[in-house]
Amino acid sequence: MENSVIDAVSKVDTAFQFIFGVSFVILFLITAVTIYFLFRYSSKRNPEPADIDGNLTAEIIWTVVPIIIVGAMFWYGWTGFKALREAPADSYNVKVTARMWSWKFEYPNGKTSDKLYVPVETPVKLDMTSVDVIHSFYVPAFRIKMDTVPGMQTYTWFMSGEPAEYDIQCAEYCGVRHSYMLSKVIVVTKDEFDKWLNGDQQAQAEPEGKALLAKYGCADCHSMDGSVLVGPSLKDIYNRDTVIIENGAEKTVKADEAYLKEAIYDPSTQIVKGYDDMMPPFKDEMPKADLEKIIGYLKGGEKAEKPGERGAKIADNEGCTGCHSTDGSIIVGPSFKGLLDRPVTALHNGKKVELTANIQYIISSIKNPGEYIVEGYDESMPPYDSLSDKDIQALIEYFGTLR
Template identity: 50%
Template sequence: MFPQSLNPVQQVDFAFYIIFGFSIVVLICITACMVWFAWRYHHTRHPKPADFDGNITAEVLWTVIPTIIVMGMFYYGWQGFKALRSVPANALEVKVTARMWSWAFEYPNGKRSNILYVPVNQAVRLNMTSADVLHSFYVPAFRIKMDTVPGMETYAWFKAERKGEYDILCAEYCGLKHANMLSTVAVLPEKDFENWLTRQSNSGGAAKAQALMETHGCTSCHSLDGSEGLGPTLKNIYGKSRKVILPDGTLKEVVVDEPYLRRALFEPNSEVVQGHDPIMPSYTDTMSKDEVDSVVNWMMNGNQTPVEEGRRLVQEEGCISCHSTDGSEIVGPSLKNLYGSERVILKDGVEKKQIADEAYLRESIVDPLTLLTKGYDPIMPPYELEESRMTALIEYMKSLSDKSAPAPENKEQ
């Protein structure tokens, strides 16, 4: 039996015990009546059948008693249902996204995890949805079982009163790897949870810098992949020559070095890149010195995303449920030596050969059915990822391929 650590859990269990108890009593009564009737009205005692005209008392009893039993079971079942749907006002809200075949949990500060970390003795509200098909979020220890529906938000809540780890499963058949759609509820002491929630990823400075740029809104205007936005792209920005317009209207050419990057953060409108509007705010009072150093160092060092960050994301987003990293086949192609390889794809029903370069990897993640590899089923859902996370995934996939092979141009034959 799972630990009964929650008030809603106790109410649900009590409703179950009431229903189970009624069922046992009814079973015993019916069995006893059958045995008694078989003995009392045996043909040796009653060789001639008797006529019964009706019995008002019996009719009242078999109408009233079942009604009382059913209403009693309904009442206690309703009490258990209300306990699960009445979320306390101070509950910690966590966004739960289900996809084939993994769970992703996102916290109010933007931190994401594939394990549900929660503090002990605090109510937690789970706002749930699905990115692809119908799933069912099931935590037996907390008596939670709620469907996650594409395009719809459902919810459930619980409050853990003891620390520990509890299984998360999918209770709705959702495809080939349904049985592997597993995770864990990790209940931590309040202080440990706060430390985890506020701790930066230990995967390296690049991950920290990208998280800072997302937090401070930099990536809303500046892309990380080379595409133009409201502001210049940050991809490989260091060392390039830029034409900037000074406050007096003078056009000047500058080289993007460390002083320039720091000026761009503290006095962005003193040197506006030609072709862009002077709309960037100053980060003098917004970013700390350590945060500025982290962002500047990231832009100076080739914008490299650590492989460790990509490896973590592959696990977090559930990619390894279908794609191995050692060359073995699961449901989809292995990620080992995928980058740079020649693929036979089905595009608009026609077989074509294409090199798996960076553009191919990006399109395969965003819209996987357009570049379906021959021999595999069209079951991969599309992923909408922030640019930094997309870059991390691609860099990790590149690291799994032979670095001695040149990265080929994207081409079709």
């Protein structure tokens, strides 16, 4: 398959070279001959003009020769075009959805992203559509451009080649943020791609550290929600002030990285006050790498649960932030900053109404933005009724953090 791909770009480039080459020669000849005539047949040098009103042979020559030339140009161009259209059967399929003013890429396993990650040396076929107006998916490096049309499926394909990053630009004018409808094709090694495709997603649902806690049975005795099972809960454990019994004496320590490591590898030396010395040492059982991951998870557990983080990601992926700022500035729509419970003047069925941007209002504005149009803004947002309730909930939680 590799050959046919290299072919697509190189076939197009051959057509470019051929047409440009011939054109330069023609332009040069016309210009040189004209300048020569101006000089040679100026009225000073040639006061008496010849009486020539045409020459059939000459005209036939400069009719037939251009026909042959443009015939060849057409053929080169068509060959390049065909190569751009014939996606190999074993192409990796990614769905592309364009909207004002961002790109959404959806992978076979359902993962979505706002950048196009692809594995190296792989033909990638993009099945594309748009949810609002016509956009055009353009990657100059691959010589591909295809309009994304609402209500219609289009496709294009490219060979990913070596690891690299390439610009994606929207090439069909689509409104005020058209020139910011940019993204990247990120070509990574197959391993990295698999890791990105599966890993990241698992981390979102169930981070690796958490899986390890389950694997080593930690969760059997240590809860994640603050409740006491057998041992102390792991919730917010990192850097928690802990009273321990060390060599019979009471002592307060910070549960920092060193402490946690020791508490796992050699628990009986530092028993937390109020608990029994019953945890087995994991020194031989748990490799260092896993220990690091678990500590990492215990450290970041707090971060992963930071309110609004998932919502922020959804806002980026769905393209919300293409129009709605998070810092109070106005891009196209109202800013998300301070949105929750903000008083709003909106147009509803042509009438002005005063209301508060409560949760109910925000949900309806996402699912059916035409219902209430905030005063001073255009009705240009498409309905996002494909968002799940959970995603909308996450978004609202995120808005709550933007005070």
